[in-house]
Amino acid sequence: MDNALPQAPANAPGNATDEAIDWLVLLRSGEATAAERSAFDDWLNLHPAHRLAWQRLAAPVDGAFAAARAFNQRAPGHADALAQALSSARSSALQRRRLLRGALAVGGVGTATALVAQRFTPLQDMLADLRTGTGERRSFELADGSQLLLNARSAVDLEYSAGSRSLRLRSGECIASVQPDALRPFSVHCRHGHVQVAAGTQGARLLLRQQDDRSLAVALQGQLVLVSVGGAQQPLDTGQAAWLSPAGITPAAADATAASWQQGRLVVNDRPLGEVVAALRPYRAGLLRISDEAARLRVHGIYPLDDSDRALAIIGDTLPVAVHVHSAGWLVRVERA
Secondary structure, eight states: EEEOOOOOTTTOTTHHHHHHHHHHHHHTTTOOOOHHHHHHHHHHHOOHHHHHHHHHHHHHHHHHHHHHHHHHHHSTTHHHHHHHHHTTTTTTTHHHHHHHHHHHHHHHOOOHHHHHHHSOOOOOGTOOSEEEEEOOOOEEEEEESEEEEOOOOOEEEEEEEEEEEEEEEEEEEEEOOOOOOOOOEEEEEEEEEEEOTTTTSOOOEEEEEEOOOOOEEEEEEEEEEEETTTSSSSOOOOOOEEEEEEEEEEEEEOTTTGGGGGGGGGEEEEHHHHHHHHGGGGOSSEEEEEOOOHHTTTEEEEEEOOOOHHHHHHHHHHHHEEEEEEGGTTTEEEEOO
16 A cells, blocks of 8 residues: 655644644543634644644544454453553553553543553554554655555654655664665664665665664665664675664674565564564554563464464464463463473
8 A cells, every 4th residue: 555645834833743632632531612622623724734733643543542442342351351461561661651641631541442552553653754553564655756665563754854864763664665866865763773775876675673672674675884873884785684782783694584574474484483473463453472482482484464363373283382362362372382
């Protein structure tokens, strides 16, 4: 699916997003008066940036909570179990609590629904320029003609100017097919550094996958330059890969299958099972856990990303692990048999 991003006007008010959030909280609270609704209409029509900010915020928030409510209706009682599991998850617990305090105000819902909504559309990425939800891959054409493909549960901000073309990967994974522009270098940034297309490179394609502790960069075509947050630099030629981390830049095993997700499948050759499970998580709205012992198993195989139930069944049938399914599939544990 190709999507062109609407551009905010050059003179857009800088506080349009904050104002949109305030209006969303008020209008979804059920307490807005007729005068306040009329004032909202006036605000919406006052400047094109107001309508753009509203469109970017309201639909994703409402969609996430609608999906969560639908889940609660289909599987009554399971939302609380999922909420408890999500609340105890190790990663970003403090961040999750902060996000959900805001989500409760916006959604007017209970903790369980807010936590489930987080699994459909990551709340921290609601205001990203480009984003995907759970189980969704999307292709975007950028203003310069470059193509950007986002994996599931990924988000990117655009920072284009007269002198540069920069993308900031908030979360997840992307593949960029870059149009050459000698006057404006192209780079993709993540929390561990950035990847830049080398000067003079034609037809560059790059992959960047951001994880909690490090990020993987792969030169699918053309020459890249990696720059760590500490300032270390390293060239990367076609077919090469490297890890960016707080410690610097380290080589990664060249893997021609790193971009296999763009075809909706995960191809792995002698990789830890933990990596397979990590790749499946963005395709499941529930919680998917794996024990440390099971995560260390080395695996070979092809797993369908768009049918994660089948992928988990393949794992259970072909490896010495037990796949435990709870709460109508919303909580899955993979353990060494």
